[in-house]
Amino acid sequence: MVPDATVSDAMNPSDDAAARAARSPAVSVVMTVLDEARHLEESVLRSLAQDYDGELEVVVSVGRSADGTREVADRLAASTGGRVVVVDNPDPRGATPAGLNAAVARARHDVLVRVDGHSMLPPGYVATAVEALLATGADNVGGVMAAEGSTPFERVVARAMTTKLGVGSAPFHTGGRAGPAESVYLGVFRRAALERVGGYDEHYLRAQDWELNHRLRSAGGLVWFDPRLRVSYRPRSSPSALARQYFHYGRWRRAIVRRDTSTLSPRYLAPPAAVVGAGAGLALGLRWRPALVLPAGYAALLLAGSAALGGGLGVRGRVALAAVYGVMHVAWGAGFLTSPRALAGARSPISPAEGG
Numbered sequence: 001m002v003p004d005a006t007v008s009d010a011m012n013p014s015d016d017a018a019a020r021a022a023r024s025p026a027v028s029v030v031m032t033v034l035d036e037a038r039h040l041e042e043s044v045l046r047s048l049a050q051d052y053d054g055e056l057e058v059v060v061s062v063g064r065s066a067d068g069t070r071e072v073a074d075r076l077a078a079s080t081g082g083r084v085v086v087v088d089n090p091d092p093r094g095a096t097p098a099g100l101n102a103a104v105a106r107a108r109h110d111v112l113v114r115v116d117g118h119s120m121l122p123p124g125y126v127a128t129a130v131e132a133l134l135a136t137g138a139d140n141v142g143g144v145m146a147a148e149g150s151t152p153f154e155r156v157v158a159r160a161m162t163t164k165l166g167v168g169s170a171p172f173h174t175g176g177r178a179g180p181a182e183s184v185y186l187g188v189f190r191r192a193a194l195e196r197v198g199g200y201d202e203h204y205l206r207a208q209d210w211e212l213n214h215r216l217r218s219a220g221g222l223v224w225f226d227p228r229l230r231v232s233y234r235p236r237s238s239p240s241a242l243a244r245q246y247f248h249y250g251r252w253r254r255a256i257v258r259r260d261t262s263t264l265s266p267r268y269l270a271p272p273a274a275v276v277g278a279g280a281g282l283a284l285g286l287r288w289r290p291a292l293v294l295p296a297g298y299a300a301l302l303l304a305g306s307a308a309l310g311g312g313l314g315v316r317g318r319v320a321l322a323a324v325y326g327v328m329h330v331a332w333g334a335g336f337l338t339s340p341r342a343l344a345g346a347r348s349p350i351s352p353a354e355g356g
Contacts, residue, residue, distance in 0.1 A: 025109070030103035040072045052130075063095075087102050088102065155313075306318045306322040
């Protein structure tokens with residue numbers, strides 16, 4: 001007599017366990033942190049609390065922090081029954097790519113989930129990402145950098161960071177349909193894919209995610225965007241901090257372009273063009289007033305865009321949104337234009353605060 005399926009499954013629990021393991025492979029969450037004592041515990045605990053059937057560990061690579069980050073990490077490692085592992089970031093500046101490579105090297109599993117020290121994963125993030133990774137055969141799966149602010153200025157910056165006028169059309173900023181993408185926020189990787197391209201390039205103190213995804217795609221791999229994967233991101237809290245951030249974004253994007261000119265696209269040229277056009281118009285306008293039409297036209301464009309895209313912010317918020325757009329464009333464009341050639345080659349000596 002042949003046993004029915006129910007009896008067969010009961011007699012072969014290993015078969016069921018193997019099926020579960022195939023659907024929910026073991027996962028290593030990897031993060032690198034520097035001066036993240038304020039957010040690290042919540043970030044780690046949310047990663048451990050994922051609604052996921054497979055085994056899960058968190059590997060934290062800690063830089064030379066001055067705020068007690070290492071103590072928080074060590075306490076988490078001691079209180080979570082071995083589910084949290086702490087390693088040192090070998091870069092004395094605490095640079096992100098070196099820290100991530102150190103965490104990946106220590107991780108035990110073949111599916112790697114990148115998380116930032118101030119990222120708060122929603123409960124179904126890992127399960128959704130692994131499902132997409134298995135279904136698409138992608139090397140990397142990621143989603144939306146969901147900018148959210150708690151202060152009025154942060155909320156304006158968050159709006160700017162989720163609109164095409166502020167950051168272009170990249171789906172990981174503005175959303176969109178699931179499908180192949182140039183880059184995604186954070187990322188859930190196959191270890192074999194990372195090893196195939198040599199991991200994170202430790203030269204890139206900025207733009208290391210985009211650069212890694214470019215190498216994955218150049219090697220024939222698939223980078224997949226899934227809009228269900230949303231991770232909250234807290235924007236910079238002051239205009240000066242925002243300007244520094246986007247200035248260094250522009251510098252490092254130019255370094256990537258210098259290494260591989262095929263990565264250049266029209267949207268990368270728009271901010272430098274705005275800087276050159278508006279700046280030249282202002283300079284010429286001191287002697288020839290018609291030239292002022294260039295900066296005036298740019299300002300009008302920002303005001304019109306903020307009026308159209310600033311719903312719910314009020315009149316002051318819309319004006320602030322136009323100013324934030326200007327800060328982002330000018331800082332990024334200035335960074336792109338002034339990026340030194342050496343940045344595309346040898347390591348830069350800039351500090352983690354500037355480059356991380």
